[in-house]
Amino acid sequence: MGSYEYSDAWKAIIRPRRRVYNEKSLGNLLEERLGAQSFLIGSHQFKRSDYTLTNSRGHALRCSFFEPSDCQRICQVLPCAVFLHGNTSSRLESLPFLRFLLPSNISVFTFD
Secondary structure, eight states, rough: OOHHHHHHHHHHHHHHOOOOOOOHHHHHHHHHHHOOSEEEEEEEEEEEEEEEOTTSSOEEEEEEEEEOOOGGOOSSSOOEEEEETTOOOGGGGGGHHHHHHHHGTTTEEEEE
């Protein structure tokens, strides 16, 4: 194996390519996979708020915050789980955890 092939091989493991998507398709994907801005888990109502934050390098971070709806909130301040996804993943990876965390009154913040 030549040095070029070796270099490509370890880079694929250490730093795989990021998932590429455009904002419009991501918006549709979020609505499809994350659901509506307001949704039910069991008999409890929750809401999702999407934000864009800018880091110190000027890069946009796309964020989603999941929490109980105002009428379901048990107190003003709730614990929050910050979900950090894998190297080439996205905030969609947080979805399976919502059905456990949100009914336990733990809000969830995730970002790309």
